[in-house]
Amino acid sequence: MEMPRQVFPLVWVLILLGSCMNHVCHGQDYEDDSTPAAPPPEQESCNGIFLTYNFMERIKEYPRIKNASAQAWAFKSQMTVLNAGLEELKAWKVFVGFQHNEILVSAGGAVSIDGEDLPAKVGNNGTTFAGYPQADLKTSIDTAGDINQIQAKIELTGTQFGVKPPGVPMPKTIRLQNDGYKCPAARRRGTNAMLVCCVKDKKHKAKKTKTKFLPRQYGDLTFTYDVLQAYEGNYLAQVTMDNNHPLGRLDHWNLTWEWMRGEFIYSMRGAYTHTKDPSECIYGVAGQYYKDLDFSQVMNCHKKPVIADLPADRANDTKVGKLPYCCRNGTLLPALMDESKSRSVFQLQVYKIPPDMNRTALTPPQRWKIHGVINPEYKCGAPIRVDPTEFPDPSGLQATTLAIASWQVSCNITRPKGKESKCCVSFSAYYNDSIIPCNTCACGCEDTDKCNPKAHPMLLPPEAILVPFANRTAKAKAWAKIKRYPVPNPMPCPDNCGVSINWHINSDYKQGWTARITLFNWDDFPFEDWFTAVQMKKAFPGYEKLYSFNGTKLPQANNTIFFQGIPGMNFLVGETNGSNPLVDPRVPGKQQSVMSFTKKTTPGINILKGDGFPSKVFFNGEECSLPTSIPIRSLGYRFGTNSLPVVVIGIVTFLLMTELFH
Ligand SMILES: *[C@@H]1O[C@H](CO)[C@@H](O)[C@H](O)[C@H]1NC(C)=O
Ligand SMILES: *[C@@H]1O[C@H](CO)[C@@H](O)[C@H](O)[C@H]1NC(C)=O
Ligand SMILES: *[C@@H]1O[C@H](CO)[C@@H](O)[C@H](O)[C@H]1NC(C)=O
Ligand SMILES: *[C@@H]1O[C@H](CO)[C@@H](O)[C@H](O)[C@H]1NC(C)=O
Ligand SMILES: *[C@@H]1O[C@H](CO)[C@@H](O)[C@H](O)[C@H]1NC(C)=O
Ligand SMILES: *[C@@H]1O[C@H](CO)[C@@H](O)[C@H](O)[C@H]1NC(C)=O
Ligand SMILES: *[C@@H]1O[C@H](CO)[C@@H](O)[C@H](O)[C@H]1NC(C)=O
Ligand SMILES: *[C@@H]1O[C@H](CO)[C@@H](O)[C@H](O)[C@H]1NC(C)=O
Ligand SMILES: *[C@@H]1O[C@H](CO)[C@@H](O)[C@H](O)[C@H]1NC(C)=O
Ligand SMILES: *[C@@H]1O[C@H](CO)[C@@H](O)[C@H](O)[C@H]1NC(C)=O
Numbered sequence: 001m002e003m004p005r006q007v008f009p010l011v012w013v014l015i016l017l018g019s020c021m022n023h024v025c026h027g028q029d030y031e032d033d034s035t036p037a038a039p040p041p042e043q044e045s046c047n048g049i050f051l052t053y054n055f056m057e058r059i060k061e062y063p064r065i066k067n068a069s070a071q072a073w074a075f076k077s078q079m080t081v082l083n084a085g086l087e088e089l090k091a092w093k094v095f096v097g098f099q100h101n102e103i104l105v106s107a108g109g110a111v112s113i114d115g116e117d118l119p120a121k122v123g124n125n126g127t128t129f130a131g132y133p134q135a136d137l138k139t140s141i142d143t144a145g146d147i148n149q150i151q152a153k154i155e156l157t158g159t160q161f162g163v164k165p166p167g168v169p170m171p172k173t174i175r176l177q178n179d180g181y182k183c184p185a186a187r188r189r190g191t192n193a194m195l196v197c198c199v200k201d202k203k204h205k206a207k208k209t210k211t212k213f214l215p216r217q218y219g220d221l222t223f224t225y226d227v228l229q230a231y232e233g234n235y236l237a238q239v240t241m242d243n244n245h246p247l248g249r250l251d252h253w254n255l256t257w258e259w260m261r262g263e264f265i266y267s268m269r270g271a272y273t274h275t276k277d278p279s280e281c282i283y284g285v286a287g288q289y290y291k292d293l294d295f296s297q298v299m300n301c302h303k304k305p306v307i308a309d310l311p312a313d314r315a316n317d318t319k320v321g322k323l324p325y326c327c328r329n330g331t332l333l334p335a336l337m338d339e340s341k342s343r344s345v346f347q348l349q350v351y352k353i354p355p356d357m358n359r360t361a362l363t364p365p366q367r368w369k370i371h372g373v374i375n376p377e378y379k380c381g382a383p384i385r386v387d388p389t390e391f392p393d394p395s396g397l398q399a400t401t402l403a404i405a406s407w408q409v410s411c412n413i414t415r416p417k418g419k420e421s422k423c424c425v426s427f428s429a430y431y432n433d434s435i436i437p438c439n440t441c442a443c444g445c446e447d448t449d450k451c452n453p454k455a456h457p458m459l460l461p462p463e464a465i466l467v468p469f470a471n472r473t474a475k476a477k478a479w480a481k482i483k484r485y486p487v488p489n490p491m492p493c494p495d496n497c498g499v500s501i502n503w504h505i506n507s508d509y510k511q512g513w514t515a516r517i518t519l520f521n522w523d524d525f526p527f528e529d530w531f532t533a534v535q536m537k538k539a540f541p542g543y544e545k546l547y548s549f550n551g552t553k554l555p556q557a558n559n560t561i562f563f564q565g566i567p568g569m570n571f572l573v574g575e576t577n578g579s580n581p582l583v584d585p586r587v588p589g590k591q592q593s594v595m596s597f598t599k600k601t602t603p604g605i606n607i608l609k610g611d612g613f614p615s616k617v618f619f620n621g622e623e624c625s626l627p628t629s630i631p632i633r634s635l636g637y638r639f640g641t642n643s644l645p646v647v648v649i650g651i652v653t654f655l656l657m658t659e660l661f662h
């Protein structure tokens with residue numbers, strides 16, 4: 001029985017109403033053969049990954065309001081990801097471009113990997129889903145067309161605003177995010193369906209892999225979750241963190257993830273959790289199952305545990321330490337600084353609950369997130385099953401032991417637009433006696449009642465950057481009076497940064513020039529093993545030497561000079577009381593050095609025009625906020641290019657000098 005072609009669209013509409021992709025797909029194996037329903041023609045002709053988004057229904061939510069564009073609606077929709085191609089799709093990722101202020105409340109069959117907890121606002125920028133529990137989609141060929149293995153379904157519910165009926169709040173687009181696939185623009189089908197067929201990108205050179213699972217990915221920070229021992233009901237996992245980015249770094253990290261199958265952490269080695277609260281276990285399924293377990297001994301029962309590194313003094317503790325690469329007190333350094341400290345390891349004993357008591361029922365936790373004090377922001381993907389990690393045999397024989405199962409989580413550094421910094425830079429130069437301070441509110445402003453968060457910061461006399469912002473006001477006002485600068489009312493808000501860096505052009509002469517860099521720590525805690533990186537545009541090739549710090553040109557990153565304190569000066573102390581706290585303002589921790597540059601390799605460089613200022617500055621991997629302008633040389637200000645401005649430098653140097661330049 002042939003089905004007439006014209007019937008197809010009608011059938012598809014019916015399917016949308018009933019919307020069960022299951023029986024649709026059964027039809028495809030038996031070419032038009034007596035099956036009543038047929039998939040959309042696009043699916044029939046797709047030989048890649050076929051995505052659909054079907055808007056199912058919505059119901060008005062409270063509060064009911066007159067303004068239709070502000071009314072909240074509860075919506076339901078369903079997505080399908082079908083592998084209609086010849087190759088298995090591993091770790092699928094699908095982007096949905098929500099655009100109607102959607103708030104996602106639940107996603108069955110998938111996890112949102114953009115980090116936010118549900119309910120999550122996804123309506124501005126959309127969100128990416130990864131499959132859970134079905135992360136991989138086999139081919140029709142390998143499964144004899146078993147729809148359950150070749151197709152994943154995502155059931156979405158959420159809240160959405162506006163779009164008056166009969167309008168349908170559809171996403172802007174849907175697409176597959178996996179490497180090596182390309183998707184045309186998604187097509188609307190009727191009013192409430194969207195579909196797209198993504199095909200293998202022929203230009204994309206897939207690396208030939210002989211592995212059973214996906215190859216390991218590069219990530220600025222990667223985690224490996226290795227199951228080392230598996231028992232009935234519980235297993236031992238080891239988590240390895242590797243810092244792969246030249247400017248990546250973490251201090252006092254907190255790691256969190258989400259258990260998907262009711263697991264809990266019985267014990268840990270090399271790390272601990274801040275809270276030990278057994279109530280979630282005792283009153284939950286775990287408590288019913290493990291009747292005789294003493295839950296007061298259990299490390300952590302939270303669905304989203306917060307894990308922290310152990311301090312170094314526990315490294316030799318036979319109960320919680322004694323692991324290679326453990327117990328760094330939450331510090332992870334770039335490999336350039338110390339290869340051995342760019343890795344951290346901890347272990348955990350995970351207890352499972354029915355129905356996962358089977359020794360082989362292993363599921364890694366999802367939605368990994370890591371935070372630290374001053375460091376870059378990391379965004380992590382979903383765990384991907386990779387080939388088991390090989391460990392050298394502990395007995396020293398030339399044998400390797402394989403993990404039982406391994407997953408990798410890859411995280412990349414992101415810099416969200418408009419994000420507040422945690423450090424800032426001020427600019428100054430020998431040819432101008434005013435310092436351009438850090439931007440107003442560079443690191444955020446909470447209290448803006450008495451100050452102006454939008455105003456430009458006031459230019460300062462050199463000595464003013466040595467005192468806390470709160471004590472600069474009088475100096476700034478006096479300076480403005482002398483220099484006839486305007487005084488905004490209300491005054492500009494502070495920068496509120498814990499760390500600030502002054503970049504001062506020290507000299508400019510025929511063959512070269514020098515810059516002096518001073519780090520200030522206004523926090524009350526110290527930075528051990530600090531590092532700073534500056535990116536220079538034109539001036540980079542001329543970099544010669546750094547006095548009293550250890551400077552290196554970064555091989556991987558462009559035009560970046562990386563520097564750290566030499567042993568003995570790698571400690572940036574915190575802010576302390578002045579010598580007479582009643583009279584003197586508090587004193588920031590300081591480190592200072594001078595860099596010299598030659599002009600031989602950078603012909604045409606114009607320091608007076610601003611070529612000597614950095615284009616980016618990082619402190620401990622965190623990008624610092626830069627001033628929006630540079631000091632200018634006014635015409636009346638006379639300096640020979642060969643002479644050092646002894647007067648200005650003299651004052652600044654006298655005040656800034658600590659124990660340096662001996
Ligand atoms: C209706 O709500 C929208 C979105 O909240 C708002 O932009 C608009 O100004 C409102 N219109 C009226 C008439 O209140
Ligand atoms: C959407 O992205 C823009 C720019 O990337 C960002 O400023 C904004 O905060 C994002 N919105 C949400 C809700 O994440
Ligand atoms: C370890 O880190 C904590 C903060 O997370 C800090 O209070 C403590 O002083 C650090 N210990 C050492 C030995 O550095
Ligand atoms: C731990 O033991 C090693 C080797 O015995 C030693 O070098 C190290 O200093 C010890 N660490 C601590 C924190 O005691
Ligand atoms: C300077 O830094 C480089 C790269 O981190 C390192 O190899 C070298 O040992 C350091 N030198 C000193 C004196 O600390
Ligand atoms: C354990 O699970 C595996 C697959 O997950 C299955 O093949 C095996 O039969 C199960 N064993 C028992 C005892 O249930
Ligand atoms: C880590 O978590 C603890 C406890 O919740 C908190 O006190 C600490 O500030 C967190 N540290 C960071 C860097 O977020
Ligand atoms: C991180 O970047 C690498 C390529 O630079 C990419 O392959 C990987 O998928 C990214 N990971 C995440 C979680 O975005
Ligand atoms: C360096 O710059 C080149 C060209 O501008 C760019 O292709 C490359 O990705 C950059 N590398 C890094 C590590 O930023
Ligand atoms: C610093 O000075 C304040 C008073 O200004 C005092 O309360 C505090 O104890 C002092 N701290 C130290 C460490 O001396």
Ligand SMILES: *[C@@H]1O[C@H](CO)[C@@H](O)[C@H](O)[C@H]1NC(C)=O
Pocket residue numbers: 470471582583584585586
């Ligand atoms: C510095 O500012 C703080 C906070 O406003 C104030 O308590 C302190 O007295 C000031 N110190 C001096 C020396 O002005």
Ligand SMILES: *[C@@H]1O[C@H](CO)[C@@H](O)[C@H](O)[C@H]1NC(C)=O
Pocket residue numbers: 431432433434436629630631632633634637
């Ligand atoms: C110093 O630079 C500032 C900001 O660029 C400018 O407003 C000021 O006029 C300059 N002062 C002199 C004396 O050149």
